[in-house]
Amino acid sequence: MKDIVVLPGGEKLSLDWKLSDPERFQRRLKAKHADNGKAGPGEKAHCLCVHQGRYLELQIRELKKSYYFACMPNTGPYHRPTCPFYKPNPEKSGQAAYVEGVVREETEHEVSVKLITSLKRDINKSPVSSSPLPAGPRPGSRTQRRMTTLGLLHLIWERAGLHYWRPQFAGHRTDPKALRRAYATSRNIKVQRGITLDQVLCPVVSGDKGIQYFTERTIKNHSEELRLYVIGRLSSAQVVPYGRGCKIELSGIRDGYRMFMSISQTKWERLEKSYSRELVEFSRNEEGLSVFGLFLVTIDPIKKGKYSNFSTAQIEDAALMTTTEQLIPVESRYEAKIVELLVQKDRTFIKPLRFDAARELVRPDFILTDMGKKEGYPMEVFGLTDEKYLARKAEKERYYARVFGVDGWWSWDASHNAPIPPLPEVSLTQAADPIS
Numbered sequence: 001m002k003d004i005v006v007l008p009g010g011e012k013l014s015l016d017w018k019l020s021d022p023e024r025f026q027r028r029l030k031a032k033h034a035d036n037g038k039a040g041p042g043e044k045a046h047c048l049c050v051h052q053g054r055y056l057e058l059q060i061r062e063l064k065k066s067y068y069f070a071c072m073p074n075t076g077p078y079h080r081p082t083c084p085f086y087k088p089n090p091e092k093s094g095q096a097a098y099v100e101g102v103v104r105e106e107t108e109h110e111v112s113v114k115l116i117t118s119l120k121r122d123i124n125k126s127p128v129s130s131s132p133l134p135a136g137p138r139p140g141s142r143t144q145r146r147m148t149t150l151g152l153l154h155l156i157w158e159r160a161g162l163h164y165w166r167p168q169f170a171g172h173r174t175d176p177k178a179l180r181r182a183y184a185t186s187r188n189i190k191v192q193r194g195i196t197l198d199q200v201l202c203p204v205v206s207g208d209k210g211i212q213y214f215t216e217r218t219i220k221n222h223s224e225e226l227r228l229y230v231i232g233r234l235s236s237a238q239v240v241p242y243g244r245g246c247k248i249e250l251s252g253i254r255d256g257y258r259m260f261m262s263i264s265q266t267k268w269e270r271l272e273k274s275y276s277r278e279l280v281e282f283s284r285n286e287e288g289l290s291v292f293g294l295f296l297v298t299i300d301p302i303k304k305g306k307y308s309n310f311s312t313a314q315i316e317d318a319a320l321m322t323t324t325e326q327l328i329p330v331e332s333r334y335e336a337k338i339v340e341l342l343v344q345k346d347r348t349f350i351k352p353l354r355f356d357a358a359r360e361l362v363r364p365d366f367i368l369t370d371m372g373k374k375e376g377y378p379m380e381v382f383g384l385t386d387e388k389y390l391a392r393k394a395e396k397e398r399y400y401a402r403v404f405g406v407d408g409w410w411s412w413d414a415s416h417n418a419p420i421p422p423l424p425e426v427s428l429t430q431a432a433d434p435i436s
C-alpha cells in the first residue's frame with residue numbers, strides 16, 4: 001500500500017518520494033510549509049487515517065533547511081498502526097519498562113535505541129548477555145537500561161505494524177510482505193552511532209529475490225566489520241551430537257542464501273532456557289503457530305572446499321517469538337485461541353508487545369480498536385491459578401477497573417476450562433471508517 005499525504009489545497013504527495021525523488025519531495029514541502037502553518041482545522045496536511053470521523057492532521061517542519069512531516073502532538077497512537085505516522089502509546093506496551101533514552105523518538109518517524117550489545121566485530125570479545133540488565137528495585141516500573149535482542153525484535157514487529165490486525169489484512173499477510181515491511185521500517189531505526197538497522201539486517205524468506213538481494217548486499221558491505229542481524233521464520237533446529245551446539249535453519253534459507261547458521265552448545269543451552277515455551281511450541285509443530293527469530297550473528301565466508309561460495313553465520317545472541325498464522329505474536333496457547341476467535345469474527349485489534357519488560361508490568365494481552373473508544377478496549381486472558389498469579393490477577397482487575405471502568409474491559413479466565421465469554425460488540429462509527 002502506498003503512503004499518501006494530502007497537502008493543504010488537496011494536492012496528493014507520495015511519501016515514497018522522500019527516498020525516490022527527494023528534490024521533488026523537499027520542493028513540495030517547502031512550498032506548502034507556510035500554508036500549512038496558517039491553515040485552520042480541516043485544511044492542514046493529513047494522512048489517510050481517520051480518528052473520530054476526521055482525518056488526522058500533520059505538521060510540516062523544517063530542520064536545517066530540510067522539510068519533513070510530523071504528527072500533531074499526542075495523536076501518534078490514533079494513526080492506523082500501518083501508517084508511518086503511527087506512534088504506539090509506549091505506556092500500553094512493554095516499552096514502558098525502559099528507562100528514559102533507551103528508545104528515543106527522533107525526527108518524523110525515526111527512532112534511536114540503545115542496544116545491550118555492540119555491533120562492532122572483535123572489539124567486544126566478552127560474551128553477549130541475553131538477560132536484561134537489572135536496575136531499579138520496583139517490579140513493573142521503568143528499570144530496563146538497554147534493549148535486548150528480544151526488545152529489538154518486538155520493536156521491528158511493532159513499527160512494521162505486524163502486531164496489528166484488521167479484517168482487510170486476511171490473505172495479504174505473507175512472510176515476504178511482512179519481512180519487506182520489517183526491512184522498510186528498519187531504515188528508521190538507529191541502532192548505533194551512524195548505523196541504521198537496515199545496514200545490518202538480513203531478512204531470510206523464500207520466494208522473494210528482492211529481499212535476498214538486500215541480504216546479500218548487507219553481508220557484502222558490512223559483515224567484515226559488523227555483526228549482523230538475521231531475521232526469519234524458524235524451520236529447523238538440529239542438535240549436533242557430542243555437545244557441538246546446534247544447526248539452525250530459517251524458512252527459505254536454502255533458496256539461494258548460501259549461509260549455514262549455527263550456535264555453540266553454551267549459547268544453545270541458554271537459548272533453550274530463555275525460550276523454552278517457544279522451542280516446545282516449535283517442536284510440537286502445532287498447526288497455525290510458528291516461531292520467528294532475530295539472530296545476532298558474525299558472518300564469515302567459507303574459503304575452501306565445495307562450499308567455498310557459502311558463508312557461516314555464528315549465532316552470538318537470539319530472540320524467539322511465537323506467532324499465529326496472521327503473524328500476530330502470542331505468549332500462550334490461550335492467547336492464540338483469542339487471536340483465532342478475533343480474526344474469525346472480523347475484529348480489529350492490537351497485540352501490545354512485551355519488549356524487555358518483566359511479566360509484572362500491567363499490559364493488556366490485546367486491545368480492541370473497533371469499539372469507537374479513544375483508548376481502545378483492553379482484553380486479558382488469565383491462565384494460571386497459583387497464589388502469586390492470583391494476587392497479580394487481583395491487581396490487574398483493580399487496575400483495569402480504575403483506568404477503563406468496570407465494564408470497560410474484557411477478560412477470560414482460561415484456567416478452569418471456562419468457555420470464552422462473548423466478545424463486546426463492534427461500534428458502528430468505527431465500522432464506517434472508509435480507509436482500508
Ligand SMILES: [Zn+2]
Nearest residue numbers: 047049079083
Ligand atoms: Zn496516519
